[in-house]
Every structure is written in structure tokens, then in C-alpha cells.
Amino acid sequence: MQLSEAAVQVYETTCRFLEEKRPQEAKAEAETILNYHKGDNGKHSSTTPMWKTCVSPFVKLEPSMLMDHLGLFISHYDQMQSTVASNVARLKTGLEFIDQTAQILKTEQSQAELLLPEMLEKTELRRQMSGSWERQKLATDKVTRGLELATTLVVTQRERLATVTQEYHDLIKDSRDAFNKIKLTLPVFHEACEDEEAGEENDDNDEKKMQEGDVQNEEEVAHTVDNVDDIDAEMVARRRLRKQIREFASLGRIPSSIYQLSECLGVILGIEPVEGRDEMDPDEIIMNYWENVAIQVKTAAFWRTLMTFDVRDVTEKMLSVLLPICRSPDFDKGLFASVHEVAGVLCEWVQNCTKFARDFVLALPKQAQLEREKELLKQAEVQVVKSKVEIYSQTTTAQQAGALRELSEQERQRADEKLHDTTSLLQLTSAAWKVLSSTREKWQQQYDAYAEFAQHWQGDLLLATAVIAYASCLNYSVHLQLHQLWTEAVAPHSLIPSSLRRPLHEIFRIRESELAKMTLNGVPSNDESTLESAVIALSCYRLPLLIDPYGVGSDWLKKHLGTGKLSVASGNSSTTDAGVWKEVETSIKRQTPLIIMDICRDRLQGLHSFLEAKRRAIFDAINHDISANRNGSGYRCWCYPPEDPMEELNPVDTAVFEFVSDACRVFFVYTDSNSTPEWMSKYLSQLTVIQFELTAPFVETQALQKLLESQGRxxxxxxxxxxxxxxxxxxxxxxxxxxxxxxxxxxxxxxxxxxxxxxxxxxxxxxxxxxxxxxxxxxxxxxxxxxxxxLVSYVAVARRCLDAVWAWREFNFLDQGEFAFTDKMLPISWVWQLLVRAGETSNKNDTNLEEISAGISNLAATYERTKLAYTGARYVL
Missing domain, CATH: 1.10.287 (Helix Hairpins)
Structure with missing residues (x-):
């Protein structure tokens, strides 16, 4: 909450600052510049031109840019937090290691003096105890190997037991599950019979009522049951079930299939049969189980026996009777159910019981094997216990015999190593301390810097990302002013930046070697403004647009990105939207950087959907969950390609171009002005507009380069x-x-x-x-x-050239600021041409450099545009 409130304060402070910057202030500063030069009497100017503090009146912020600021801050937060904490911890550990090195060095020096007599004593003791200890060690190793073998045997036996157990369960699983499933359907029959035995008299009355209800059709019965409030539905169901059981037990004409079913039940449950004659064939005498089964089926004990029956009671002899019957095609649940529903239930129970009993009997060999494996496992475990007892006994013996030897051996080894290595170790430690002592000072400075930065990095990062989000189109002097205002604004929110403003490259942890590479690629040394703009161009999320009429940033950017497959295209008014889009599309698909030079208003307007794509993607991510919407390649972006005026397309049919934000590395370069034009103000919330200033280090570097080129140096x-x-x-x-x-x-x-x-x-x-x-x-x-x-004399001439460029810059500022003191000045390339021509006309000798200055003055006179411009050039030269 403190962080978000601080970000809001930064945004509001920036808005107030921009509103307070009026054109009248710029005019007053410009008049001060002219008066300063008129009264300087030709002295060299070493002050910073006051036009550097001016702000374009078209720079305005939008509330949505606050979201950009927060998104950029969040994207750098985790990495910054991890980097700072990691470096502080590592440097602290490194310093502690160096301090420990010094302590170890002192310890080794004192120990070397006492080591020799101690070594002699420990060696003698070790010789005495060595023989006994070795024998005990061999015995211990032997017992240990026995334990390892026994343990391995236990593991193997457990695996075998698990395998056999699984095989045994696989043999009986299906039939057992089916039998258990049918048993779960029997409690309702048991409850029905149990209720009958508990209240036979009430059941008779209920049965009478049920018989009266049978006269009616099924619809009347259902209607009657639904409207009876005094009879419980479950009781009605049980009564019906009892009726069905009674009906089954009192069947008038008994089919032969029922006799087979009763025979199976009798064999399984041990119900005694009676002799009888088959109704279908009276001459045949059969063992009739039905009479006793019919009596038993009406009892709760019968159904309880079915529910709790253990198939282990079924013998092979019983199976020899049951299997032929159960395997008969006529012994089917559906057929029995057609005779009576209870018969179907009993048929299914008999079938599943028989199958389970058959599988159980067939699995008896596997069960016997399982029992053998269990016994073998017990024996192996007993052997492990026995081996452990032996190890304990042997260990005790070894400890009693070799405790002193172990202690003396350890001490002897340490003393022996130190005795032989004392000299080399001291030399090694001394050498390490010598090289680390100088390192410690450097690391201490780095640790202090990181420790101080760790207290302020959140505030520094918030203000650094604010520069990118709000002030990238402003010059460096304005950045310094805003930093002071921002620091005061966030102070009440417990977010205190560093007391001194840190450059952006320090906050974003750009190494010295990377800064040196940037200098080699064209960023002038000691040029804080250009360096900050370059860091913004590399660290921003939105597409960067470089305001760079002097080539300060574009030349560096081409060299910086030139290590890969860099593409450079034109975006001036002579190009088309389709042509520029083709370059952009190719760059994204190939994931190569693209620089679009001389971008104009029309081309930016044609790419308006593409310009908003990355910003739109991060808004979606923040509104949902920034961590969940970003993958390893960035955010998912989409846009509409520019419309082709030659084609008539329905907007609904326009294809959407999708890409990943990290694959888009497109840089726009605007060269028509050195400040933000009015038409560009609407893009400030869509692009990161970066103003590359014409700085003194850049002018001096370029002037020196041109001068040395003309002089052949x-x-x-x-x-x-x-x-x-x-x-x-x-x-x-x-x-x-x-x-x-x-x-x-x-x-x-x-x-x-x-x-x-x-x-x-x-x-x-x-x-x-x-x-x-x-x-x-x-x-x-x-x-x-x-x-x-x-080259020092050439540097002096290059600095004099700086004064000429500064005069041109100031007058050009007045002209662009709508103060018509002069006509529009010549481009800066004219100054380089002037310098080269002056160098070419002079003697290529260090002693004749004065001729170059005179040549500059003479050639300036021939190329003068206005009296004021000529006077300014003569003044500075």
C-alpha cells in the first residue's frame, strides 16, 4: 500500500511540474542566454546552456501512464531484490572468509611450534594400538558384510512376498468382488424376514391389507401407497419383500430349475435333502432339497447365513456337485428371475459363491506358496536380528579394544599432516593472505555500497522507473529537477531513495564492462545525459522512439545492436504503411532488432494498433495476474496490421497479428526536431519517447574525430x-x-x-x-x-568548436521556441564539414593548429546566414 501511494505521489508531482513549466519561462531563459553572450567579451563558456532546462509545452501525462510505471516497477522488482540480497550476502561471506584466513594464519604459526613433540608421542601410541585395531576392524567388516547380505535377503524376500501376494489376489479378486457385491444386496431380505419374526401378528394384518390391495391394478396400488400417511415407505417395501419371499417359498408347481437351485443352496449351506419324485418324471427318485430350503428361506437366519457365508467352507467335493449345475446354460439369473425375483437373487448368489469358491480352491497352491514366502521372510528377518546382535557384540569388543587407538590415530594423522605440511601450509596461507588483503579493501567498499543501496533500492527503483515512464522525453537537467521533487513526494510514505541521485545504470546494475562497451559503441565518456537515455532505451517495456536529430543515439544503437542480425529501415513520408509494416513483421518473426529511421507522423498513425500492442498486453496482465500471464518469452501481444487502401476489407475479416513481447525489438528514430512536437504528444502514453540531447562530450568527441580525420591522425x-x-x-x-x-x-x-x-x-x-x-x-x-x-592540442580546438555548436544550438532553440530572433540554423553536419575543410586547408602539424581556428572563422564568414548568426560564430571562435 505504501508503494502504490508513493507511485501516485510521483505521478501527481510530475503532472504539477509539467503544468508549471510555461513558455514564458523558456522565453526568459532564452533572453538570459543572449544577454550572457553579449556581455562575455569573447571568453570561453564553461557553463551548461540554460535551454537544457526547458520543457516542451506538449508533454503531458495520462492517468494510464501510472499503470505503465507500476508495471515496469514490478517487472524489475523481483530481480532487483534477488540481486541486491545475493550480492550483500556473498560479499559478506567473502569478507568473513578473508578474516578467517587471517585467523587461520595466526593459528598455524603458533601450532607449528608445538607440533613436533606432540607428533612423536602420538606416533608411538598409534604403533602400539594399530595391530589390535586392525584385527577388530577385519572382524567388524566381516560381520557387517553378513548383515548387508541378510538385509539384502530380507529386501528380496519382501519383494517376492509382495509379488506372490499380488498374484494370489489377482486369482481371486474378480470373483471375490462379485461375491461381496451380491452380498451387499441381501440385507434388505434379512431385515424383511427379521421384521416378520419380531411382529408376526402385525405382519398378518399388513399382509391382509396388502392382499386386499392386490385386487386393484398397479396404478391404484401406487396411488394408494403414495397417499397413505400412516405407513412408512420402508416398512411397505419390506412387507412387499416378505410377501415375495413367501410367494417364492410356497410356489405351487416347482420347475426343475428351482430344484437345481435348492440343491446348490443345500449343498453350500448344509441343508439336508429328502427323497422325492420329480414332478416332471414321477418315475425318477430325486434328492429333494426344496422342501427344507423353502422352510429356511423364510427365516432371517437363512439370509444372515448368506450375508456372512465364508467360501472357505466350500470343499472340492461340494464344488464337484455345484460346478456342473452352475455351468449349465439353463442356470441363468435371468431365467430364474422370470420364475420368481427371489429365485433370480439366489441364483446370482449361488453363481458368485461357486465362482469365488472355485477360484479360492484353485488358488490354494498359490496360497501355500504365499505362506512359504511369509515363513522365509520371517527367517530372513530373524537372521537380520541375529546379525545385528553379532555386530553389536563385535562393535562393543572393537570399541573396548580400539577406542584409544582411534583417538590416537586421529590425533596422529592431524599431527602428521601438520608436521609434513606446516611449512608449505604456512607459505600457502601467507600467499593467500597477501592477495586477499588487497581484495578485502575493494570488497569492503562494494559491500558498504551494496549495504547502503539495500536500504534504498526500492525508492531508487521507483524513481528510476518513473524516469522511464514519465520523463524519458525530457532532458537530463529536468530529470535532476524531477528527482528532487519525487524524493520529497515519496518521503512521507516510508520510501526513502538514496541521498544522492544514483544514475540509472547503477540502479539497473549495468556492469562497468557493459558501460565501456557502450562508450566504444558511441556513447561519449562522462556524458551522463546520453548514457541515461541509452539505458532507458534498453530498459523500457514500451516501444522506444528516439528523438535524435543529431545522430547521438541512433549511431550508438546501430553499433550496439549490430552484433546480431540488425535491420535498418526508413519510415519517412515517402514510404508506405504496408512497407514499414512488412519490415516490422519480418523483424518480429525472425526475432531480430529493427531500427526505423526518420519516422514520420503518417507512419506512426498507420502503425497505431501495433504501437499499443505491448502496452495493451501488460495492462491485461496487471488487471489479472502479472505472474500468471507472463511466460519465459514475455507477454502475449496482438495487433491489426495497417489497412491497405488498395484493398476493401471488412474489419471483421481483418487478420490479427499475434506475437510475444520479448520478440519485438523495434526502435523508432525521429530526426525532424530536437524536442517533442505537438502531434507526438498523443503517443507519449503508447511509446517510450526518449530525447537524446546534443551534449558537450558528444560534440567534442565528434569534433575531435573529424579534426583528426582531416589531419590524417x-x-x-x-x-x-x-x-x-x-x-x-x-x-x-x-x-x-x-x-x-x-x-x-x-x-x-x-x-x-x-x-x-x-x-x-x-x-x-x-x-x-x-x-x-x-x-x-x-x-x-x-x-x-x-x-x-x-592529441591534447587537437582537443583544445575541438572544445572551441563546441562553442560554435553551442551558439548554433541556442539560436536554433530560440527559433524552434517561436521567438523569431534568427532564421532556422544550418544542420549540425555543416559544422563537421566546416571543421574538416578547415583542417584540410591547414598544415597537418600540431604547431599550426591556430590555422584551423582561423580557417573555421573564415569559412563561417563565407557560410553566414544572418548577421546574428555570424556575430555568434565570431564570438565563440
């Missing part, structure tokens, strides 16, 4: 650049070695490291490599300084 520049690249390589290697050592210290204990020569030598080798790289850097720095000293 590029060899020194080439050598300096090669040396700088070598220093970058050294910095990257040093960084890798530092990370390797910090990681090593984070995973190793000092005592363990210095007890292992290979690990200790690893520290020395690491620091030696760093020192070698530092020496290489120092040599490169000395060579660069030598080359730079030879």
Missing part, C-alpha cells in the same frame, strides 16, 4: 580504441574471476579450503589472474594516456 584513435577494447575484455574477465571467487567462498569453509592444497591454490591462482589482468589494464591505460597527450 586516425591511427592514434584506432590504437586508443583497440586498447579500450582490450580493457573491456580484461574487465569482463576480472568480473568473471571475482564472481567465481565469491561463489567459491559462499560454498566452502575456510578450514576446509586451507586443508586442501588444490583449493587454496585455486584462490592464489584466481588472484594472480586478476593481478595480471589489472597490470594489462594499467599498461593499456598508460598507452592511452600517452596517445591522448599527443
Amino acid at each position: 586516425l591511427r592514434e584513435v584506432t590504437e586508443i580504441r583497440a586498447l579500450q577494447q582490450e580493457m573491456v575484455v580484461c574487465d569482463e574477465q576480472i568480473y568473471g574471476l571475482e564472481e567465481e571467487l565469491l561463489e567459491f567462498f559462499s560454498t566452502e569453509q575456510a578450514e576446509v579450503v586451507y586443508s586442501d592444497n588444490s583449493k587454496a591454490l585455486r584462490i592464489v591462482a584466481n588472484r594472480s589472474a586478476v593481478n595480471t589482468l589489472e597490470s594489462t589494464k594499467a599498461e593499456a591505460t598508460a598507452k592511452i594516456r600517452t596517445h591522448s597527450d599527443g
Whole structure:
């Protein structure tokens, strides 16, 4: 909550700041500039031009940009938190390791003095106890192997038991489940019979009522039952079931199938038969089970017996009688159910019981095997227990015989190792301490810096992302003003940034080697404004649009992205929406960067759906769940391609172009102005508009480059650049070695490291490599300084050229600010041409550099546009 409130305060503070910046303020600053130059009497200007603090009146914020700010902050939050905590912890661990190294060094020095007599004593004791201990060790190993063998046998036997158990259950599972299932249907019959026995007199009355109800048809019976309020539905059901049982028990004409069913029930349940004659064939005498079964079926005990029957009571002899009957095609549940419903239930019970009993009998060999496996497992477990007892006994004996030897052996080994390695260990520890002592100072500085940053990183990150979200189109001086206002705004919300403003590259943890690469690629050294704009271009989420009429950022960006498959296209008014879109689509599909130079208003309007795609995607993510909507490749984006005026398409049929946000690396470059035009204000919430200023370091660097080119002195520049690249390589290697050592210290204990020569030598080798790289850097720095000293006179002339460019910049500012003091000034390329021509007309000698200055003045006079411009050029030159 504090964080969101602070973000709102930052947004509101920025809005108030932009509203307070009026054109009248810019006009007053411009007049101050002119008065300053008129009264300077030709002295060199070293102050920062006041036009750098001006703000375009068309820069306005939208409330939705607050969401952009929060989204950008959240996207960097977790990584920043992890990075800061990790570096603080690793540096702290590294410092502790170095301190432990010093302590170990002192300990080793004192221990070396006492080690020799102790070693002699421990060696003698070890010799006495060694023989006895070895014998006990052999005996212990033998018993241990026996235990391992017994344990392995137990594991194997358990696996065999599990296999046999599974095989046994597989043999009886299906029939057992079917039998248990039919048994679950029998309780209702048992309850019906039990109720009859409990209240026979009441049952007779109920039966009489049921008989009277039988006269009516089924619809009348259902109607009567539904409307009887005094009779419980369950009781009615049980009464009906009792009636069915009675009807079954009192069948008039008994089919032969019922005799077979009763025979099966009699055989299974042990019901005695009586002799009788078959009704279908009176001459045949049969064993009639039906009479006794019919008597039993009406009792609750009969059904309870069926519910609780154990198939283990069925013998093979019984199965020899049951199986032929049950396997008969006529012995079917459906056929019996057609005779009577109770007969169908009993038929199904007999069939399932017979099948279960058959499977149980067939599984008896497997059951016997199962019992044997259980017995073998018990024997194996007994053997394990026996082996453990033997181990305990042997261990006790070994401890009694070798306790003193073990203690003396450990002490002797430590003393022996120290005796033989004391000198080398002291030398190794001393060498490690020497290289680590200098490292400690550097790491302490880094730790203090990170510890201080850890207290303020949330506030710093909030303000850094605010620069990207709100102030990217403003110049660096305005960034400094806004930072002061933002710091005051977030202070009440317990979100305190660093006391001194941190550059963006420090907040986003860009390494020194990366900064050096940016310098080699075109970002002038000591140019905070250009560096900050470059960091914004690389760190923003929305598509970046570079306001860069002087080529400050575009030249750097081409070199920075040139390591991959960079594409450069034009977006001026002579191009078409379809052509520009084709370049964009190709870039996204190939996942290669694209720079669209000279972008114009019409082309941006044609790409309006594409410009909103990434922003639309992150809004959807934030509104739902930012962690759930982002995958490893970014957010899912979509847009509509620009409409082709030659085709008539229904908007419903327009194809949607989908892509992943991280695959879109498109940069727009606007070169028609050095400030935000009015028509671009509507894109401030859709794009990250970045203003690359014309800075003094850039002008001096370019002027020096052109001057040396005209004088044929590029060899020194080439050598300096090669040396700088070598220093970058050294910095990257040093960084890798530092990370390797910090990681090593984070995973190793000092005592363990210095007890292992290979690990200790690893520290020395690491620091030696760093020192070698530092020496290489120092040599490169000395060579660069030598080359730079030879070019110092050229640097002075380049700085004088800076004054001319500054005058042109100020007058051009007045003209673009709608103060018609002068006509529109010439492009900056004219200044470079002027400088080259002046250098070419002079002697290519350091002693004649004054001729270049004179040449600049003469050529400026021939190319003058207005009297004011000529006076300004003469003044600064």
C-alpha cells in the first residue's frame, strides 16, 4: 500500500511540474542566454546552456501512464531484490572468509611450534594400538558384510512376498468382488424376514391389507401407497419383500430349475435333502432339497447365513456337485428371475459363491506358496536380528579394544599432516593472505555500497522507473529537477531513495564492462545525459522512439545492436504503411532488432494498433495476474496490421497479428526536431519517447574525430580504441574471476579450503589472474594516456568548436521556441564539414593548429546566414 501511494505521489508531482513549466519561462531563459553572450567579451563558456532546462509545452501525462510505471516497477522488482540480497550476502561471506584466513594464519604459526613433540608421542601410541585395531576392524567388516547380505535377503524376500501376494489376489479378486457385491444386496431380505419374526401378528394384518390391495391394478396400488400417511415407505417395501419371499417359498408347481437351485443352496449351506419324485418324471427318485430350503428361506437366519457365508467352507467335493449345475446354460439369473425375483437373487448368489469358491480352491497352491514366502521372510528377518546382535557384540569388543587407538590415530594423522605440511601450509596461507588483503579493501567498499543501496533500492527503483515512464522525453537537467521533487513526494510514505541521485545504470546494475562497451559503441565518456537515455532505451517495456536529430543515439544503437542480425529501415513520408509494416513483421518473426529511421507522423498513425500492442498486453496482465500471464518469452501481444487502401476489407475479416513481447525489438528514430512536437504528444502514453540531447562530450568527441580525420591522425584513435577494447575484455574477465571467487567462498569453509592444497591454490591462482589482468589494464591505460597527450592540442580546438555548436544550438532553440530572433540554423553536419575543410586547408602539424581556428572563422564568414548568426560564430571562435 505504501508503494502504490508513493507511485501516485510521483505521478501527481510530475503532472504539477509539467503544468508549471510555461513558455514564458523558456522565453526568459532564452533572453538570459543572449544577454550572457553579449556581455562575455569573447571568453570561453564553461557553463551548461540554460535551454537544457526547458520543457516542451506538449508533454503531458495520462492517468494510464501510472499503470505503465507500476508495471515496469514490478517487472524489475523481483530481480532487483534477488540481486541486491545475493550480492550483500556473498560479499559478506567473502569478507568473513578473508578474516578467517587471517585467523587461520595466526593459528598455524603458533601450532607449528608445538607440533613436533606432540607428533612423536602420538606416533608411538598409534604403533602400539594399530595391530589390535586392525584385527577388530577385519572382524567388524566381516560381520557387517553378513548383515548387508541378510538385509539384502530380507529386501528380496519382501519383494517376492509382495509379488506372490499380488498374484494370489489377482486369482481371486474378480470373483471375490462379485461375491461381496451380491452380498451387499441381501440385507434388505434379512431385515424383511427379521421384521416378520419380531411382529408376526402385525405382519398378518399388513399382509391382509396388502392382499386386499392386490385386487386393484398397479396404478391404484401406487396411488394408494403414495397417499397413505400412516405407513412408512420402508416398512411397505419390506412387507412387499416378505410377501415375495413367501410367494417364492410356497410356489405351487416347482420347475426343475428351482430344484437345481435348492440343491446348490443345500449343498453350500448344509441343508439336508429328502427323497422325492420329480414332478416332471414321477418315475425318477430325486434328492429333494426344496422342501427344507423353502422352510429356511423364510427365516432371517437363512439370509444372515448368506450375508456372512465364508467360501472357505466350500470343499472340492461340494464344488464337484455345484460346478456342473452352475455351468449349465439353463442356470441363468435371468431365467430364474422370470420364475420368481427371489429365485433370480439366489441364483446370482449361488453363481458368485461357486465362482469365488472355485477360484479360492484353485488358488490354494498359490496360497501355500504365499505362506512359504511369509515363513522365509520371517527367517530372513530373524537372521537380520541375529546379525545385528553379532555386530553389536563385535562393535562393543572393537570399541573396548580400539577406542584409544582411534583417538590416537586421529590425533596422529592431524599431527602428521601438520608436521609434513606446516611449512608449505604456512607459505600457502601467507600467499593467500597477501592477495586477499588487497581484495578485502575493494570488497569492503562494494559491500558498504551494496549495504547502503539495500536500504534504498526500492525508492531508487521507483524513481528510476518513473524516469522511464514519465520523463524519458525530457532532458537530463529536468530529470535532476524531477528527482528532487519525487524524493520529497515519496518521503512521507516510508520510501526513502538514496541521498544522492544514483544514475540509472547503477540502479539497473549495468556492469562497468557493459558501460565501456557502450562508450566504444558511441556513447561519449562522462556524458551522463546520453548514457541515461541509452539505458532507458534498453530498459523500457514500451516501444522506444528516439528523438535524435543529431545522430547521438541512433549511431550508438546501430553499433550496439549490430552484433546480431540488425535491420535498418526508413519510415519517412515517402514510404508506405504496408512497407514499414512488412519490415516490422519480418523483424518480429525472425526475432531480430529493427531500427526505423526518420519516422514520420503518417507512419506512426498507420502503425497505431501495433504501437499499443505491448502496452495493451501488460495492462491485461496487471488487471489479472502479472505472474500468471507472463511466460519465459514475455507477454502475449496482438495487433491489426495497417489497412491497405488498395484493398476493401471488412474489419471483421481483418487478420490479427499475434506475437510475444520479448520478440519485438523495434526502435523508432525521429530526426525532424530536437524536442517533442505537438502531434507526438498523443503517443507519449503508447511509446517510450526518449530525447537524446546534443551534449558537450558528444560534440567534442565528434569534433575531435573529424579534426583528426582531416589531419590524417586516425591511427592514434584506432590504437586508443583497440586498447579500450582490450580493457573491456580484461574487465569482463576480472568480473568473471571475482564472481567465481565469491561463489567459491559462499560454498566452502575456510578450514576446509586451507586443508586442501588444490583449493587454496585455486584462490592464489584466481588472484594472480586478476593481478595480471589489472597490470594489462594499467599498461593499456598508460598507452592511452600517452596517445591522448599527443592529441591534447587537437582537443583544445575541438572544445572551441563546441562553442560554435553551442551558439548554433541556442539560436536554433530560440527559433524552434517561436521567438523569431534568427532564421532556422544550418544542420549540425555543416559544422563537421566546416571543421574538416578547415583542417584540410591547414598544415597537418600540431604547431599550426591556430590555422584551423582561423580557417573555421573564415569559412563561417563565407557560410553566414544572418548577421546574428555570424556575430555568434565570431564570438565563440
